[in-house]
Structures are given as C-alpha cells and as structure tokens.
Amino acid sequence: MTLSLADAARLTAGATMWTxxxxxERNARSLMLADGPMGVASGRVDERDVSVLTPAPVAQGASWDLDLVAQMGALVGNDAITMGVDALLAPNVNMARSPLAGRAFEYYSEDPLLTGLxxxxxxxGIQSTGTAAVAKHFVCxxxxTQRDTMNCVVDDATLRQVYLLPFEMACAAGCGGIMTAYNHVNGDWCAEASGPLAIVRDEWAYGGVLMSDFFATHSTAATLNAGLDLEMPGPARFLGAKAEDAVAQGLVGADRVQDAAERVIRFNQRFGGAKTPATLDSEELLTAGAAAGFVLLRNDGLLPLAPTILTLAVIGPNATAPCYQGGTFARIAVTPDALTPLEAITATLGQHMAIVHEPGVDPQPRLPAMPVTPAMDLGDGCATGLTVEYFAGHDLTAEPLSRETRATNSLVWFHGVHDQGRFNETGAVRASGWYVASGDGAHRFYAGATGPVVLKVDGVEIIRRDVQPAASDIMGVLKAGDADEGVVTLRAGQRVLVEVELRYAPARVQGLWYGxxxxxxxxxxxxxxxxxxAQADAVVLMLGETADASVESKDRSDTRLDPAQLHLAQAVRAANPRTAIVVNVGHAFDASFAADAAALLVAWYPGxxxxxxxxxxxxxxxxxxxxLPMTLATQEADYPAYGLTPDDGGDLRYDDGLLVGYRGLKAQGKAALFPLGAGMGYTSFALGEARIADGRIVVEVTNTGTRAGSEVIQAYLAQSPYALVGFAKLHLAPGESATATIEPSPYILRSVPGSDAVPLVVGRNAQDAAFTLRLPR
Structure with a gap:
C-alpha cells in the first residue's frame, strides 16, 4: 500500500511526546518510546514509576565483559516489556573525551573500540527481547556546556575513527534507530548534518530510523534533505504537515518524504509485535553486574576484610547517601527496597563484628532531602512525603482541582500538571508537609521552581522568588535546578508545617523542588x-558524589572530589592507616589523594x-x-582534552584529534597515575607464551592464587595512534590455566596505513607491554 503524501508526511513527526x-493498514502500530541508558525511565519523571536500575554505562564499560553488558541490555528490555515500552533511547555511545564531561557516567569509555563493543x-541484549535500541547522541x-548551540569542529579522520565508530558498530549490531544530537558538528546542526548522515545511510547502508533528539530540529527542508526521518517529540514543529508543504514548494522531493515514512513504518513493524517478558534473576544480575564493574586499584592486603576484625568503621557521606546513578532526564526511580551501602554492610557483617558509622562531612547535595509527613491524610496509605495540591489559577485560597501525595523533593511535569492536561493555561501547585527538627539551631530550607516560588514555615514566609522565566528558558531553569535559601531556628523535636508554592505560566514543562x-x-x-x-580495627571510607553532581546540561569544573571529603580522607587515614577507600563517582577523577591508600576501590554509579x-x-x-575504562591522569594538565567551554564563536575544537585519552598520554610520553585497563582482583595471574595464530592473538594465562578470579588481556597498536585493538576476559579457578584469544578488530586495523605487519603490544593495561608481536596483514 502506497501512502499518500499527506500520510507519509504525518509519519515524519512523533504523534505525541513519547509515541x-x-x-x-501496514501492521505498523504506534510505538511507545522511553529514555533509558540505565533502565526504563518514566516519561512522567515520577518517583512512583519504579523500574530496574542497572549499573551506569561507565560501570558496565569497566567490566570489560561483553556478555555481561548484553545481559544488562536484556534485563532492561525485559523491564520495558512489562512497562509497555517498545523502544529505549539508548545506548549512549558518545565518548568520555574529557574527565569534565557532565554526562560521562552515561558513556562506556574514552576508547572508541571499547565504547563500540x-x-x-x-x-x-535489549533487542533480543524485541525492544528497540536507539543509539545516541549522533554525533560529538x-x-x-552550551550543548544546544555549540559547534564541534573535528577533522574527518578523527570523526570517522573515533566518534562515528561506536555508532557504526551499533548499526552493525542492528540497532533500531539512531538519535541525532542537539549540537552542531562542523557548522551544521546534527539533525541537518548531511555529511555524517550520508555516511550512515549510504556508506554503512543503514536501514533503521534516524530521529532527532527531543526539540532538536530547526528546519524542514534542510532536515529532510540531510536524511533525518523522524522529528521528536510530537506534535510536529518542523516536519509533519510542513514536510508536505516543502514538497509542494519544490524544496524537498516527494520520494524523500516517502523514504522517511517507510523507515518509520519498518521501525514500527519490526518492534511493534507482541512481546512476552522472560523470567530473569534480576537480583543476581544486578549484584553481579555492579561487582563486575568495581575497579580495585590498590590493595595492601586489607581486602577482603579479615574475619578477625572486631569493629569496622564505615565512614563517609556515601555510605548512607550513595549515588546509584547520574542526574539526567533518564533518571530512574529506585526501588524502596534498595539497601544503602551501610545497610548492606550491617546486614552482611553485623553478626560478626561491630559496625559504627559517621558521615564525617555533609554530603552537600545541591538539594538535600526534606523528610516530612503529609499535611493531609488522603487515604492513600502514604506515611511519608508531601500533600501536593493543584489549582486552576494563581489563587491558592480556591478549592484545589485535585490532590495527591508525593514522596520526593523534586516534582517535574512534562505532560501537564498531574491530571490537569497540557500546560496551556496558568495554574499553581502547593506542596505541604510536617517537618520535625532533628536538633537545635539554624535549619536551612531550600526552594526553586520554573516560576514564582514561595516557601513558608508555620505560615511565615521564608523564601520568595517572584521571577517568571520566559517559556523558552523554562527547560534551562529546570536543568540548572537552582534553589534559594532561607534560615529558620528550630528546637529539637519541634514540629512545623512546611508549604512550598509554585505559580506557573504556560510552558512545555514545569518543576518545583525543595529541601x-x-x-x-x-x-x-x-x-x-x-x-x-581511631577506635576501629579497619575503616571503609565511602566518598564521592551526590546524584545531582553529574548532571545533564552541565560539565564539571575540575576532577577533584569535594575539598571537605579530601580533608576527611587525610584525617581518617592518619587516625587509622587500615582504611579502604571506596570512591562513588561516574567519571575520571583525581585519585592522587589515595594513590598510596591501603585499598582503593572505584565503584562508579553501580545501580x-x-x-x-x-x-x-x-x-x-x-x-x-x-x-578502568578511562585514564586517571597524574595531573589534570596531562589529559589531552580537558576544558569544554566553546570559544567566543561557539566552536569547541577537537584539537586532540585521534589522540583521545590514553592515546594522547602515550604520544606525549606521559605515564598515567592509573592507566586505561588497570585493575586487580583478589588473586594473581601469570602470563605464559603470547603468539599470533590464524590472525588471532593468543596468550596463555594461569591463576596462580588461591581464589577464583578474572583477568583482562589487552592488545594495543604499538604505533601512533596507540590504540586498543582487542581484549579477552578470562574467569579462572585457582590453579586453572586457559588461553586468552583476542580477535584484532578490523575497525581499528583498517585505519593502519601500509601493507606491512602491524606491530602490537600485549599486556594487562595500556601501559603494560608484557609482549610485543607483529600481526601479518
């Protein structure tokens, strides 16, 4: 059945926000999309929409275990089926080019091959369940910083060999779609970047759908002619009916609109069939997946903890306020059954030793929690949270349209406020609850919103901000999450009524946050x-970030942990050298403060x-x-790419070229503090003979320790640009020997000039040249 031009044009834009x-007539039903590199995100951004939260991609990349990564994808796909979601906007195969990247937790690695694999x-994994994967954000x-406007300037070789490569590998794996990014690349909006999009469609012969990131289209003809098929979200802004108009004006060929529609139809047909969720042991997968990504960088015999320990001090803010994930619009509502590290350590070790805890420092989230009980009993069984009331106008003395209880300190609405429909009128929200002071003294209250906001304590106005942002600025206000502060002196046990009010104007999204x-x-x-x-036999010191430290739309200013945490680490280690430091971050960081610690474990964001x-x-x-899936440099100046602020002309120049991450350090002759691929387990390994056999690299490996464990054997080009060409991960019992077989990646080898044999180094990390080999062409 051939579509009319009007029907074909209609398919070039989403029907709704997420469909x-x-x-x-073509058996192509509407598909439900959702964000989801770490799990199926609620389109409502609602804490009640709980779904499986896997380890973040950086933690999965740290596993160097492709079977495990596939299992994580299948787990998310299975969860999507139960939630009625057909396609996930994931994986994120952008590159951790700089340690300052605010979204680095969502990237697998600084290396293009590891990222692509x-x-x-x-x-x-996810598509084995019948759920589509849409790789993002294409490209660079x-x-x-300034991601909505910046222009990434990158040469062709670097673009192809580094930044396009992971997308090419995702396409080769059959991903259902590719999502274009917000930024420009070499002068063009990504949705209009005809050069890169032509590589996808023509050189890679990719037949999936090419869609925009949400609100990332800026034109009709230029977008369609570049090769984009689907504008998201719906209703249409630039495509849809405007695509038909562009054909009538001779700006776009009718065949291009028909091609775009056919790609959307194939996407719908491929992933719109009936799906049945599998029975999976998600608890074991999630626990094993987290542990598989933990990177042990130092261990002087402190770990695993000896059974002779009588008192264990668990110190640090992240013991009770861990960072499970990064802060994006793909944020997952964590199950209330999730144990904090302190709770799990106490449950596991508490019968064998005394567990004591002190935070040591304030976790310093931008927005601390507000532990309250609802101001009203709505009969919903909710014992914690705030009563949230919704009003048709700005008069909060009027009868509210509806009420609900929300157990969160951050309310976001994308589809309309609660049950009041879309944001086409003014309205108001009031959140109220009873707070009991935990101690005497100054209590600092916080409130922020996408419109004028007021916070009252026992009827007394403490915070007022009367600014109404322009509708075009609302998303930026929401992303920034800034909050005003007000101070109230309370007595321990004093019960006060806290009320937070938002009066909003029409906009596509609204938010209210408080703490x-x-x-x-x-x-x-x-x-x-x-x-x-000082009084403990050993210490587990848990440092790191809060959930809003790594966020969408904001990069970091440096790689160091919070100064108060660094001071805490120094003081605790001085009091007890038997201190194991656990770092809960989602990116490369300055590890020099713990380079000589008794034990140093990087946990990432482990789900x-x-x-x-x-x-x-x-x-x-x-x-x-x-x-390690990325380099931890000795000093910040050693990173080939560091600053991420575009110049005055809006250009962000990729001057590191092919020498991204560890490649750049190698080219400069600099050693990393901890190189790509570094890490250890609880056993030891010996490497035997390494050789080339049938075009493969084979290495004999023996577990010489007394525990079962895993080892990752890695092969790198021994010529510039020094690059990972393959790896193999082995799991061996004590005394067991096996052969690690590495398939050199044709994606890397095709860029090596000449016809001579390719020099390789083989070892356990990017700085370990245990063997040198030559790979015949």
Whole structure:
C-alpha cells in the first residue's frame, strides 16, 4: 500500500511526546518510546514509576565483559516489556573525551573500540527481547556546556575513527534507530548534518530510523534533505504537515518524504509485535553486574576484610547517601527496597563484628532531602512525603482541582500538571508537609521552581522568588535546578508545617523542588569520624558524589572530589592507616589523594544493588572484577582534552584529534597515575607464551592464587595512534590455566596505513607491554 503524501508526511513527526505515528493498514502500530541508558525511565519523571536500575554505562564499560553488558541490555528490555515500552533511547555511545564531561557516567569509555563493543553488546541484549535500541547522541555530543548551540569542529579522520565508530558498530549490531544530537558538528546542526548522515545511510547502508533528539530540529527542508526521518517529540514543529508543504514548494522531493515514512513504518513493524517478558534473576544480575564493574586499584592486603576484625568503621557521606546513578532526564526511580551501602554492610557483617558509622562531612547535595509527613491524610496509605495540591489559577485560597501525595523533593511535569492536561493555561501547585527538627539551631530550607516560588514555615514566609522565566528558558531553569535559601531556628523535636508554592505560566514543562538541611558543625562531624576511625580495627571510607553532581546540561569544573571529603580522607587515614577507600563517582577523577591508600576501590554509579555488591566484595564472596575504562591522569594538565567551554564563536575544537585519552598520554610520553585497563582482583595471574595464530592473538594465562578470579588481556597498536585493538576476559579457578584469544578488530586495523605487519603490544593495561608481536596483514 502506497501512502499518500499527506500520510507519509504525518509519519515524519512523533504523534505525541513519547509515541510514533501509526499505519494500521501496514501492521505498523504506534510505538511507545522511553529514555533509558540505565533502565526504563518514566516519561512522567515520577518517583512512583519504579523500574530496574542497572549499573551506569561507565560501570558496565569497566567490566570489560561483553556478555555481561548484553545481559544488562536484556534485563532492561525485559523491564520495558512489562512497562509497555517498545523502544529505549539508548545506548549512549558518545565518548568520555574529557574527565569534565557532565554526562560521562552515561558513556562506556574514552576508547572508541571499547565504547563500540559495549554499545553493540547492549543493543544485541535489549533487542533480543524485541525492544528497540536507539543509539545516541549522533554525533560529538561528548560534553554539556552550551550543548544546544555549540559547534564541534573535528577533522574527518578523527570523526570517522573515533566518534562515528561506536555508532557504526551499533548499526552493525542492528540497532533500531539512531538519535541525532542537539549540537552542531562542523557548522551544521546534527539533525541537518548531511555529511555524517550520508555516511550512515549510504556508506554503512543503514536501514533503521534516524530521529532527532527531543526539540532538536530547526528546519524542514534542510532536515529532510540531510536524511533525518523522524522529528521528536510530537506534535510536529518542523516536519509533519510542513514536510508536505516543502514538497509542494519544490524544496524537498516527494520520494524523500516517502523514504522517511517507510523507515518509520519498518521501525514500527519490526518492534511493534507482541512481546512476552522472560523470567530473569534480576537480583543476581544486578549484584553481579555492579561487582563486575568495581575497579580495585590498590590493595595492601586489607581486602577482603579479615574475619578477625572486631569493629569496622564505615565512614563517609556515601555510605548512607550513595549515588546509584547520574542526574539526567533518564533518571530512574529506585526501588524502596534498595539497601544503602551501610545497610548492606550491617546486614552482611553485623553478626560478626561491630559496625559504627559517621558521615564525617555533609554530603552537600545541591538539594538535600526534606523528610516530612503529609499535611493531609488522603487515604492513600502514604506515611511519608508531601500533600501536593493543584489549582486552576494563581489563587491558592480556591478549592484545589485535585490532590495527591508525593514522596520526593523534586516534582517535574512534562505532560501537564498531574491530571490537569497540557500546560496551556496558568495554574499553581502547593506542596505541604510536617517537618520535625532533628536538633537545635539554624535549619536551612531550600526552594526553586520554573516560576514564582514561595516557601513558608508555620505560615511565615521564608523564601520568595517572584521571577517568571520566559517559556523558552523554562527547560534551562529546570536543568540548572537552582534553589534559594532561607534560615529558620528550630528546637529539637519541634514540629512545623512546611508549604512550598509554585505559580506557573504556560510552558512545555514545569518543576518545583525543595529541601532542608539540619544543623551540624563541620568540626564536630569530622571529630566524630576521626574518633570512630581511631577506635576501629579497619575503616571503609565511602566518598564521592551526590546524584545531582553529574548532571545533564552541565560539565564539571575540575576532577577533584569535594575539598571537605579530601580533608576527611587525610584525617581518617592518619587516625587509622587500615582504611579502604571506596570512591562513588561516574567519571575520571583525581585519585592522587589515595594513590598510596591501603585499598582503593572505584565503584562508579553501580545501580540499585550497590550496597549488596559492595558488601559481598568487602568480605570476598565476590571479587571486584573491573578494569578502568578511562585514564586517571597524574595531573589534570596531562589529559589531552580537558576544558569544554566553546570559544567566543561557539566552536569547541577537537584539537586532540585521534589522540583521545590514553592515546594522547602515550604520544606525549606521559605515564598515567592509573592507566586505561588497570585493575586487580583478589588473586594473581601469570602470563605464559603470547603468539599470533590464524590472525588471532593468543596468550596463555594461569591463576596462580588461591581464589577464583578474572583477568583482562589487552592488545594495543604499538604505533601512533596507540590504540586498543582487542581484549579477552578470562574467569579462572585457582590453579586453572586457559588461553586468552583476542580477535584484532578490523575497525581499528583498517585505519593502519601500509601493507606491512602491524606491530602490537600485549599486556594487562595500556601501559603494560608484557609482549610485543607483529600481526601479518
């Protein structure tokens, strides 16, 4: 059945915020999309829409285990089926080019091959369930600063060999779609970048759908002629009916619109069939997946913890306020059953030793929680949270249209406020709850919103901001999440009514956020932590970030942990050298503060089973199986790419070229503090003979320790640009020997000039040249 031009044009834009158009006559139903590199995100951004939260992509990349990555994809795909979602906007195969990238937790690695292999594995995993993968963000959306306008200037060789390569591998794995990014690349909006899009459609012969990121289209003819098929979200802004008009005006060929529609139809047909969720042991997969990504960089015999320990001090803010994931619009509502690290350690070790805890420092989230009980009993069984009331206008003395209870300190509405429809009118929201002061002194309250906001304590106005942002600026206000502060002196046990009010104007999204910080003094917190450390037989010191430290739309300013945390680490180690430091971050960081620690474990953002996995690793029932997916440099100046602010003309120049990450350090003759691929487990390995056999690299490996464990053998080009060409991960029992077989990647070898044999180095990380080999052409 041939579509009319009008029907074909209609399919070039989404039907709604999260759905594609449908053609029932072609068995192409509308598909439901959702964000989801770490799990199926709620389109409502609602804490009640709980779904499986896997380890973040950086943690999956750290596993160097492609089978595991595929299992994570299948787990997410299975969850999508239960939630009625047909396609996930993932994987994110952008590159961790700079350690400052705000979204680095969503990237697999700084290396294009490791990124591409992981992305392809995730695609195969999720699509084995019948759920589509849409690889993003095409292309060079590797940073967040001015991402909506910046122009990434990158030469052709670098573009192809580094930044396009992971997308090419995702396409080869059969991903259902590719999503173009917000930024420009070499002068063109990504949705209008005819050069890169032609590579996808023509050189790679890719037959999937090419869609825009949400609100990332800027034209009709230029977008269609460049090769984009689908504008998201719907209703249409630039495509849809305007595509038909462009044909009538001779600006776009009718065949291009028909081609775009056919690609959308094939996408709908391929992933719109009936799906049945499989029975999976998600608890074991999530725990094993987290542990497999933990990277142990130092261990002087402290880990696993000895059974002779009588008192274990668990110190640090991340023990009770861990960072399970990064802060994006793909944020997952974590199951309330998730154990914090302290809870899991206590449950696992508490019967064998005394567990004491001190935070040591304030976690310093931009927005602390507000532990309250609802102001009203709505009969919904909710014992915690705030009563949220919705009003038709700005008069909050009127009868509210509806009420609900929300157990969150950040309310976001994309589809209209609660049940009031889309944001086509003014309105108001009031969130109220009872707060009980935990101590005497100054309590700091916070409130922010996408419109004028007021916070009251027992009827007294503490915060007022009367600014109404322009509708075009609302998304930026929401992303920034800035909040005003007001101080109230309370007595311990005092019960007060907190009310937060938002009066909004029409816009495509609205948000209201609030929090409170109880009184405490930094000196007292530090002193209690030092005392606990000194009196313990061993210390687990948990440092890192809060959930809003790594965020969409904002890059970091440096690689260091919070200064208060660094001071805490120094003081605790001085009080007790038997300190294992666990770093809960989502990116490369300055590890020099712990380079000589008794133990240093990087946990990344490990998903909902962080606590269980960490407890198992600490006692040795699981090994930390990860290796670094990115370089930890000795100093910030060593990173080939660092600053991410475009110049005055809006250009962000990729001057590091092919020498991204570890490649650049190698070219400069600089050693990393901890190189790409570094890490260890709880056993030891010996490498035997290495040779080339039938075009493959083979290495004999023996587990010489007393525990089962894993080792990752890595092969690199021995000539510039020094590049990973393949790896193999082995799991061996004590005393067991096996052969690691590495398939050199044709994606890397095709860029090596000449016809001579290719020189390689083989070892355990990017700085380990245990063997030198020559690979015949």
């Amino acid at each position: 594609t158009g449908a053609v029932p 992981c992305g392809a594995a995730w695609v195969r 959306n590797d940073s967040e 409170v910080r109880a009184p405490d003094t930094p000196d007292a917190m530090l002193a209690r932590a030092i005392a606990a450390a 909902q089973n962080f606590g269980k996995a960490l407890a198992d690793v600490l006692i040795g029932t699981r090994e930390p199986g990860g290796r």
